[in-house]
Amino acid sequence: MTDLWLHPAAFFFLGALLVPFIKGKGKQIFLLLIPAAAFLDVSNMAQGTYGAVQFAGLHLVFGKVDKLSLVFAHVFTLITFIGVIYALHVKDNGQHVAAFLYAGSSLGITFAGDYLTIFIFWEIMAFSSVFLVWFRRTRQSLNAGFRYLLVHVAGGLILLAGIVLRYGDTGNFVFGPISPEGASFAAYLIMIGFCLNAAVPPIHAWLPDAYPQATVTGAVFMSALTTKTAVYVLARAFAGFEVLAVMGAVMAIYGVCYAVIENDARKILAYHIVSQVGFMVCGIGIGTAMAINGAVAHAYAHIIYKGLLFMGTGAVLEMTGRSKLSELGGLYKFMPFALFFTVTGGISISGFPLTSGFVSKSMTVAAAGESHHVFLMLMLMLASVGTFLSVGLKLPYFVWFGRDSGLRPKDAPLNMRVAMGIAAAMCYFLGVYPKFLFDMLPYPVQWEPYTASHLSEILQLLLFTGLGFFILLKKLSPEPSLNLDTDWFYRKGAKAFMWLVNKPIARFEYNVVGEAYEFIIQKPILKVAHYLRVFDTEAVDGTVNGVGRATLLWSNLMRLIQNGKVQRYAMLMASGIFVIAVFILLW
Amino acid sequence: MKLEKYLEDPEFIKKLKKLSYAILCLIILFDIGVHLLAGHTAGHFFGDSIWGFWSIFGFIVCILLIKGCKGIGHIFLMKKEDYYD
Numbered sequence: 001m002t003d004l005w006l007h008p009a010a011f012f013f014l015g016a017l018l019v020p021f022i023k024g025k026g027k028q029i030f031l032l033l034i035p036a037a038a039f040l041d042v043s044n045m046a047q048g049t050y051g052a053v054q055f056a057g058l059h060l061v062f063g064k065v066d067k068l069s070l071v072f073a074h075v076f077t078l079i080t081f082i083g084v085i086y087a088l089h090v091k092d093n094g095q096h097v098a099a100f101l102y103a104g105s106s107l108g109i110t111f112a113g114d115y116l117t118i119f120i121f122w123e124i125m126a127f128s129s130v131f132l133v134w135f136r137r138t139r140q141s142l143n144a145g146f147r148y149l150l151v152h153v154a155g156g157l158i159l160l161a162g163i164v165l166r167y168g169d170t171g172n173f174v175f176g177p178i179s180p181e182g183a184s185f186a187a188y189l190i191m192i193g194f195c196l197n198a199a200v201p202p203i204h205a206w207l208p209d210a211y212p213q214a215t216v217t218g219a220v221f222m223s224a225l226t227t228k229t230a231v232y233v234l235a236r237a238f239a240g241f242e243v244l245a246v247m248g249a250v251m252a253i254y255g256v257c258y259a260v261i262e263n264d265a266r267k268i269l270a271y272h273i274v275s276q277v278g279f280m281v282c283g284i285g286i287g288t289a290m291a292i293n294g295a296v297a298h299a300y301a302h303i304i305y306k307g308l309l310f311m312g313t314g315a316v317l318e319m320t321g322r323s324k325l326s327e328l329g330g331l332y333k334f335m336p337f338a339l340f341f342t343v344t345g346g347i348s349i350s351g352f353p354l355t356s357g358f359v360s361k362s363m364t365v366a367a368a369g370e371s372h373h374v375f376l377m378l379m380l381m382l383a384s385v386g387t388f389l390s391v392g393l394k395l396p397y398f399v400w401f402g403r404d405s406g407l408r409p410k411d412a413p414l415n416m417r418v419a420m421g422i423a424a425a426m427c428y429f430l431g432v433y434p435k436f437l438f439d440m441l442p443y444p445v446q447w448e449p450y451t452a453s454h455l456s457e458i459l460q461l462l463l464f465t466g467l468g469f470f471i472l473l474k475k476l477s478p479e480p481s482l483n484l485d486t487d488w489f490y491r492k493g494a495k496a497f498m499w500l501v502n503k504p505i506a507r508f509e510y511n512v513v514g515e516a517y518e519f520i521i522q523k524p525i526l527k528v529a530h531y532l533r534v535f536d537t538e539a540v541d542g543t544v545n546g547v548g549r550a551t552l553l554w555s556n557l558m559r560l561i562q563n564g565k566v567q568r569y570a571m572l573m574a575s576g577i578f579v580i581a582v583f584i585l586l587w
Numbered sequence: 588m589k590l591e592k593y594l595e596d597p598e599f600i601k602k603l604k605k606l607s608y609a610i611l612c613l614i615i616l617f618d619i620g621v622h623l624l625a626g627h628t629a630g631h632f633f634g635d636s637i638w639g640f641w642s643i644f645g646f647i648v649c650i651l652l653i654k655g656c657k658g659i660g661h662i663f664l665m666k667k668e669d670y671y672d
Contacts, residue, residue: 260652261660333591374632381641385648401594452625456618460641463614466607468649475653481665491671 005050005063007111008038008077009121012104016097028088031096035081035103042073042107049113058173061113068296071440072232073110075300076103078426079224079307086311086419087217095135099221101128106225110232114173115163115190118233122159122197126152129226132218133210141213147487148210151196155203159193162186175233180241180287191238197230198281199274200247201254205487207273208258212266212323216314219266223310224303227273231280231299238284239292245285245368249379252278256386258485263478265313265323265395269306272349272391275383276302282380283364288371289443294364296441301356301430305348308423309391312342315412315420316399322407325395325478330404335411339400341420346396348427350388350462356430358458359437359449366447366454385465392462393469398478615639 015034022030047070050063080103087095105128108121126149133145165186167173178187192203199207211222238244255275259268276298283295315338316331317323332339344355351357361384368377411417430437438445469476561572593599619638634640 257652257656257659260656261665332594369632377632381644382648382652385645386652389649389652452621456614456621457641459614460618460639461645463611464642464645465649467611468646468653472650472653475657479665480668481660482668482670483660484664484666484670 005045005048006041007051007062007107008041008045008073009104009107009111011035011038011041012080012100012107016100016104019096019100020093031084031088032081034100035077035084038103038107039074039077039081042070042077045070045073051111052113058116059114060117060173062108062117063111064113064175065111067440067442068232068236069110071296071300071442072228073107074440075303076106076110076225076228079303079423080221082304082307082419082423083217083220083224085422086220086314086416088415089413090215090217092135094131095215095218098128098131098135099218102132102221102225106229109229113175115166115175116173118175119156119160119163123156125226125229126156129218129222130210132222133214135218136213136215138213144210144213147490148206151203151206151490155193155196158189158196162189162191162193165189175237177239178237180238183241187238191234191241191244194230194233194238195247195281198227198234198277199230199251200277200281201251201274202486204251204254204274205485208262208267208270208485209487211270211273212264216318219310219314220307223269223273223306227277228299228303231277231284231295234281235284235292235295240287241285243285245282245287245373245376248278248280248282248285249376249383250278251275251281252380252383253386254278256383256390258483259390260386260394260476261479261481261483262390263324263326263480265316265325265328265399266310268390268395269309269313272387273306275387276306276349278383279361279364279380282376283367286367286371286373286376288367290370290447291364291367293438293441293443293445293447294360294367297360297363297437300437300440301348301360301427304423304426304430305345305356308341308420308427309345309349311416311420311423312338312345313395313399315416316409318416319409319412320407324480325398326480328399328405328407329402330400331407331409332400334407334409335400337411337417337420339396341417341424342399343392343396344424344427346388346392348431350392351384351458352392352462353450353455353458354428354431356427356437358431359434360430362449362454362458363447381461384461388462388465389469393466394476394478397473402477611642615642618642 011034015030018030045065047065047067048063049061050065051061053060053062080099083099084096087099090096102125105121105124109118109125112118112121130145130149130152133141133148163173163186166184169184169186196203196206207227211219214222234244252275255271255273255278259271259275262268262271280295280298280302283291283298313323316328316335319335320328320331322328348355348357351361365377365380365384368374368380412420434449615638618641622636622638634644
């Protein structure tokens, strides 16, 4: 406990402060040093409890380090490093500051030992990440950012309500596993707060609403951090909650279905975050050691390949200004690097052998099978089909092949290609050498991904999905459309509310409430005020003036006596003594 | 560029198609081999004992997803892009 422990978030918060002041050649080196230092800090961190602080009678823990927090911190700092390489060409200081604050707060959550610390970083995370949307500087991104913020503030309040109620029940803020048996109302409020950030339907619509509107580089950080910190806190607190297992399987399919009809490449990826996080939430809900391992491994692999996918489609957006499939096509001659890297991400997310998705996704699916959740397992396999269909086939096909859009872009700048190259290499490395990932997982792994039957299962599933895709290729051709989702309720709801406020309520207010106000409140108040004024002038002023006048009169009287002549004082005293003496003698 | 020449050559596309079908057949043969040699002893699930189960599952689910989602989408989910403006 006494040895020095450096919170990796400190690097990012300090870096965010310094970014605007560093100029010239050294700036890019500085930007890289911050996540590199945090990554090394996490890599060499020993388990234990650090940074316990007594504050205003509260016991706060900033550094609860165990295997679960370490594996998440490892991948958070790694993807931030890759994301910073990808964003090195960005001149806008604000984006770098927002990304650093965002990454720092996600690490703050990862190492937090109590709910208050979590809540503080939870809010910093929402308020820093929204700038990655706003800095796109379009009208749509401004609006989407506000919706994103409103939803997250609402979620934060639900979380806070749960934390406070829980404190009332237990008398502490300790953040740890909650037993599914007899979990309190407060625990479920906390779970809802966490689930909002994990984008569990129906409270998921903020994600496909905001992420596609984020900046090219900002989306890489967003795809990695918000939902996966939520997965981390769910894994620590709510392992084994059956409701999560069901919701997770539902959301895995939900995201996949929307991705099939979606036209915007980055929106397809956003819906696939919902779907992939579904695998993790399902694993957490199943709650066996193998399922938790699967969820955590999948989070690790997912952060890398989803970052890679957002980088690949981001490169297309950066070079062509477009992200809708209906406006793209035929780019394979011009952006072959982006094609190769996006397809790498696509086969990883689909779980092809020798990629990271193969070893991580199937661990969750196998855990569902082994714990006799056959129906959940089938739902997850169904989602796997949809994943390959949309991200592995549809997205690359209609961006790089399909019809020729007439676009002739150059390939992405060097820093972007380097970042994509590192992420792609990680995807293959984890697929070929899964032990690297398995050794970091919270429980020991006794599971071998590369068996003949498992290879056969996955290859059949994916290759025959490919057959279906090419048979129905025409049906899948992208259509420019806007697809309704649960954000309809607050987007149309807000409009209905504004209409209600502007039309009936305003009219009622003006005609009825306004009139009533005048008769019931305004006029009586004026009348009372009038009486008060009369009372004030007559009674209060009269009294004050009277006191003044009386004082003046008394003073004038006293002046006659107190004239400063000593003889007269002496005579008065003598005559007084004389009167008293006569009085006493005669009595 | 070489890739371009190949992808725009109808002869090559035909060959590619034939190769793809051959791979699909091979993977089913591979699955039958796995069943005969290794055998699915775990038996968590009825599909584990059917030859080529995941081929059928993958193909049918893929068709259903495309038809189903596009169908539901056209009925009420898909709106004009300026719907919220």
